[in-house]
Amino acid sequence: MYYQPSAQASTEPLQYHLYVPRPPYKRRLPPHIREPADFFLETDLHLNLLQKAEAMVQTVHDYSVPDTVSSYHSLHFLGVDEAMGSVLGQHVSQYRATSSDNGMSYLLLRLSGLILGPTQSLKLFQKFTRISAPGVINGYEAFTTQAFGDHSVVFVYDFYPVGQSFWMLPQLSISYMLNAKDESDLWLYICQVLAILRAVHKQKLAARVVSGSMILVDFQKRLRLNGLGIPDVLDPLSADSVQKAQADDFRALADLVFALVLKGLPRSDDDRNAALDSMKAVFSSELIKVVMALRGADEEPKLDDIVRLCGTRFIDVLEYQMNCTDAMERGLMTEVENDRLVRLLCKLNYLIQRPEFANDDNWSAQGTNYLIVLFHDYVFQQVDETGKPVIDLGHVLRCLNKLDVGVDESIMLVSRDERSCVIVTYAKIKELVDNAFNQLVRESAKVPLH
Structure with a gap:
């Protein structure tokens, strides 16, 4: 199975939703010059999103932190905020916690050692939960607790990491x-x-x-x-x-x-x-x-x-x-197609090399579904004329995009021993993949007999 660049050229235009040009924007470069942002997510934005994602799941086991506080669990101690404490006149500790109600992460501001007086009421906090504005970190509830080993008042807000x-x-x-x-x-x-x-x-x-x-x-x-x-x-x-x-x-x-x-x-x-x-x-x-x-x-x-x-x-x-x-x-x-390709990759990998297909004639070398195996090799197992592996992400993306749409373009699939080959369209392979996957779904839904 050889890699032939000339054979990879598209014989017909791809469907409109695969390579839609990005929205217009103000640029001061000549038309023939491309920027990295033309191909990838902007570096600063990408890094910021990665840092936020990491902060949302980062955990350090701390035995001094309770397992649960009210309806919140998986508490992660963020530190004592002395600057905020000086503004509020209290000892303020910050925690990231997960709500048992919706699985979302929230910021818990704990005012430790605070016992509310007769003129103080947590009901006053509810008036501020009705404020809706882009620049306001929304508050949700306030409650007293002794889960930390003292009398504390906890205020719950949206969690914005990395700020x-x-x-x-x-x-x-x-x-x-x-x-x-x-x-x-x-x-x-x-x-x-x-x-x-x-x-x-x-x-x-x-x-x-x-x-x-x-x-x-x-x-x-x-x-x-x-x-x-x-x-x-x-x-x-x-x-x-x-x-x-x-x-x-x-x-x-x-x-x-x-x-x-x-x-x-x-x-x-x-x-x-x-x-x-x-x-x-x-x-x-x-x-x-x-x-x-x-x-x-x-x-x-x-x-x-x-x-x-x-x-x-x-x-x-x-x-x-x-x-x-x-x-x-x-x-x-630049990222909108990722979820579609991931779903297609998952579907292919559900089908390839399943042990229950070992004795299935449809998956034998003479069976129709064997084309799916050959297509998988065609996409991911390419080698050049000297037998060296070819790592070409562009080739993978082109093939998956065409398969997802089912274009009427023919490709030649070759067995690993190079003794047989077949010419087939992406539309036919898409039909085989869909039928095989639907059969797999039906098998998984069957109720076992006891």
């Missing part, structure tokens, strides 16, 4: 000096947090957790706010104080912007004024006006006024997000 704290941004490095090129990132961060606060404030609630340790920076500079609802359980607000807490949310956002200049949170108004003066020398007047409105030195900051000052900057952020979406779609188009 980093806002404090890990490169702009916060001591050696990094902000420049005009960073303004687009600042607008991106400000607009995202404003969108989060809009969703929270619409529910007549206050976030109260706008802090660098509570903001998760995900892939493509996506910001997500964690810990919503916990401050309201620890320190309930009266109806009259909600509006003031909402204004404090905006001031906290202004302090995050100042932190990028000061490399840390401002401790006084003098620090804020110094940061603002530094920003005036680098950034546009539009950004300065927005930061001043967030700070609310002269009047209480209001969302509508701040959004009005942002103006067309929201369009810039929208364009950035749409470009990210287009890049994701292009990546998906």
